[in-house]
């Protein structure tokens with residue numbers, strides 16, 4: 001048995017000993033590894049110190065985790081003989097056999113001719129894609145407004161990004177200020193599960209969104225093997241965001257992780273991402289990540305930030321500095337070095353023209369490089385179905401045109417949360433609420449009383465965005481909202 | 484003009500990976516130098532964004548590199564169409580009766 | 582600007598024609614509204630076959646394959662004679678194919694009827710439990726549309742042809758039945774000769790020249806699929822199954838399985854992929870080769886079959902407008918025919934005649950109500 005190298009046993013906020021499921025054994029290239037029910041394959045491998053998940057097809061370069069939410073495809077492995085399984089969103093099972101992929105796969109010997117089944121069909125009034133704060137609030141409100149709701153998420157648990165936020169949230173009391181993100185996720189999940197008119201499908205990816213006669217059709221795949229057709233009169237897309245990647249030498253080495261992936265490892269599954277970390281990006285995500293890493297007992301060597309100023313909240317930055325982590329502004333990463341995984345990071349200072357200044361290079365001995373360089377809305381379903389899109393840098397990239405009730409340019413298709421524009425959980429929840437009610441109103445299950453609730457939520461959004469950080473978002477929203 | 488968060492002049496573009504399917508920054512820059520800046524064509528010539536993620540992850544970086552190199556605004560760079568399925572799906576899962 | 586000949590449309594037909602005309606010393610300009618190949622050409626299934634059911638198409642395709650071979654060697658793009666394998670499932674189908682094979686053999690195409698076991702030797706992963714025979718021609722093949730099209734374009738330019746991308750023909754200036762020039766979004770090009778090679782958009786070009794006869798060419802949406810790459814050599818030939826929804830499939834150089842089925846929509850200029858196609862193509866492919874079920878579908882796309890009522894193209898001169906030619910309406914087989922089409926139309930333009938059976942594609946046949954036997958169409 002490989003020893004458990006990277007499991008967190010002590011954590012000031014989270015208690016993993018209690019949370020972990022039954023202990024089981026999985027096999028990595030024949031070698032037994034201890035794992036716990038309820039965790040994903042990648043987490044179990046990482047806990048055993050296995051970071052190289054496979055090799056690229058052409059140049060055979062090592063591949064490791066990157067996004068941890070099923071979106072980047074860098075974690076594909078062969079599981080029980082089935083190639084190309086996204087191991088970051090697939091749960092371990094006792095006795096599972098896991099292999100690295102090195103080459104283009106060869107086909108197994110001939111199998112029996114198929115028997116075609118009818119796809120499973122599930123119908124409701126409103127189909128909600130994504131179970132993060134936006135989707136959960138949309139579900140709760142649409143259900144209360146009389147709609148039969150179907151909620152699907154490709155992750156094995158509800159909560160979206162919230163399940164990895166161990167810190168207390170800012171904002172107003174009604175929006176859970178002072179409550180930790182993980183706790184908010186628990187509260188919302190409980191509310192959702194309480195409502196009988198919400199049906200939940202986890203480990204279910206939406207792979208296409210279509211107009212089907214008068215209805216909307218969402219084609220989903222559960223656990224990579226079951227096709228399900230979800231039909232409803234309206235659809236709310238709350239698929240969140242994707243982490244941005246930046247180009248630098250060795251940026252594909254295992255150990256170069258998205259900030260979100262590190263949070264998933266550490267805060268959701270209690271697995272240490274590594275021992276020494278360099279963080280790229282000093283926005284709120286980078287700063288909070290630094291703090292969470294230190295809480296988990298990981299050494300944060302530095303945060304580099306290309307801009308001359310720290311992007312995140314001042315209080316977060318001050319706290320990090322007090323803990324002795326240098327924040328190097330006007331610095332960028334030049335390269336990641338290492339053989340099979342990250343062993344060092346080289347950074348340098350840059351001038352106003354983004355050129356590195358000779359002689360300012362610094363080398364950090366780290367085994368993880370965390371990229372916290374921003375998020376971008378996950379709009380692929382909306383783009384595919386034909387919603388009008390626009391590039392709005394204030395909202396994180398390409399977003400969909402919508403009205404103030406979150407309806408896109410296609411009638412009956414709504415958007416909410418980070419997939420409508422990168423912001424925060426608080427605004428995601430409010431947008432989810434608006435979208436949920438607006439969809440229920442449009443399909444006629446809600447009485448006109450509910451208009452007031454929309455107005456209330458819109459007012460709260462306005463208040464929330466009135467702060468200094470809301471200014472940029474408001475600029476962006478001006479560009480996408482049409483009536 | 485776009486600012487890439489890094490100094491592209493200083494890095495060895497053969498070691499910078501744009502797509503997890505082994506396409507490097509050099510592959511992209513070489514094409515841009517030949518005057519090819521249409522993402523569709525760059526996809527054809529390098530296979531960038533034609534792997535498992537189908538560009539959902541990596542095409543954004545290609546767009547940024549083009550914008551940076553050609554000194555264009557990102558909004559002028561046309562993204563390829565998003566086509567279904569938005570996640571790779573097994574053929575036997577898709578093969579169902581109506 | 583002026584040019585002796587203007588070709589409207591930079592698909593495989595436009596560029597092979599430009600190359601052929603430039604080779605003969607003509608001064609030619611291609612107008613392409615987007616980029617070379619962006620119409621149907623880059624969306625095609627790569628297949629090149631001589632297994633047709635009528636004399637004209639067999640002869641033309643035999644010549645085309647000779648030219649594919651010659652030019653791929655000269656210009657260095659991939660063209661492989663990996664064969665076409667038609668799977669046959671009952672006596673009726675076998676009878677029909679025996680007739681076709683006889684005709685193909687008569688014109689020098691070496692197709693033969695083989696047993697299911699022989700078919701399995703060619704493609705070991707094939708499921709032959711329902712197959713009773715197969716029609717096999719090892720000299721059919723496939724080429725990469727991207728590299729082929731760009732190679733012909735490059736060679737044409739070397740010979741002096743001009744290719745203007747992102748240049749859209751907006752109108753054709755005709756005075757007293759004589760062509761004077763073409764209006765584009767970038768200005769006017771003076772010319773006396775225009776060739777309509779706009780395939781799915783051909784009717785719009787015909788309307789610009791106000792040709793007085795009707796040539797019914799309509800755009801129909803057809804789709805293709807590609808899977809994750811596999812080790813090479815799994816499926817070398819193009820496999821066809823008329824029984825399973827006119828399916829065709831093969832493996833690309835890159836390793837993915839590419840192909841399609843006969844799910845058709847139209848006439849339409851819409852190009853959104855459909856769920857129905859994905860479902861039907863998956864059913865057909867897994868019936869033909871069950872292990873394909875294990876592969877991930879990476880992408881689907883749609884393109885146009887520009888169809889005439891008999892699925893044969895319209896190729897020739899329009900007498901009433903001096904000088905206006907057309908080569909359009911290629912249904913699902915315009916890529917494979919291109920080199921021979923270029924040759925016969927260039928013959929007609931530069932010599933007034935050709936050895937290839939161009940009459941079969943007479944653009945006046947619709948007006949006269951003389952439809953041809955429907956060309957064998959895949960997908």
Ligand SMILES: Cc1cc2nc3c(=O)[nH]c(=O)nc-3n(C[C@H](O)[C@H](O)[C@H](O)COP(=O)(O)OP(=O)(O)OC[C@H]3O[C@@H](n4cnc5c(N)ncnc54)[C@H](O)[C@@H]3O)c2cc1C
Nearest residue numbers: 130132133134153154160161206239240417418424425426
């Ligand atoms: C480090 C960090 C710190 C943060 N701190 C704060 C804070 O202090 N305060 C605050 O307000 N906000 C904070 N946020 C932001 C907040 O977490 C997000 O804005 C919020 O989670 C967005 O919610 P959402 O519902 O739009 O998306 P998400 O929470 O991302 O949820 C989207 C869900 O959709 C699912 N999904 C996506 N595509 C598909 C598909 N095709 N099929 C099925 N399911 C799909 C995903 O699996 C996911 O569960 C922080 C974020 C980070 C990364």
Ligand SMILES: Cc1cc2nc3c(=O)[nH]c(=O)nc-3n(C[C@H](O)[C@H](O)[C@H](O)COP(=O)(O)OP(=O)(O)OC[C@H]3O[C@@H](n4cnc5c(N)ncnc54)[C@H](O)[C@@H]3O)c2cc1C
Nearest residue numbers: 590592593594614620621622625626628750884915916917
């Ligand atoms: C899914 C699919 C699979 C196929 N498989 C095969 C196969 O296996 N084998 C085979 O042989 N064929 C196949 N085909 C058919 C083949 O793609 C076409 O017959 C062939 O590409 C036609 O070439 P073309 O040059 O005539 O047309 P196109 O490639 O469509 O070129 C016409 C060009 O004209 C341009 N244009 C239009 N209007 C204007 C204007 N006003 N000004 C300037 N330019 C203009 C367009 O932009 C376009 O690029 C397939 C087609 C599809 C859709």
Ligand code: FES
Nearest residue numbers: 068071072073088
């Ligand atoms: S898809 Fe698993 S790490 Fe990104």
Ligand code: FES
Nearest residue numbers: 503504532534536
């Ligand atoms: S990483 Fe290759 S397709 Fe995106």
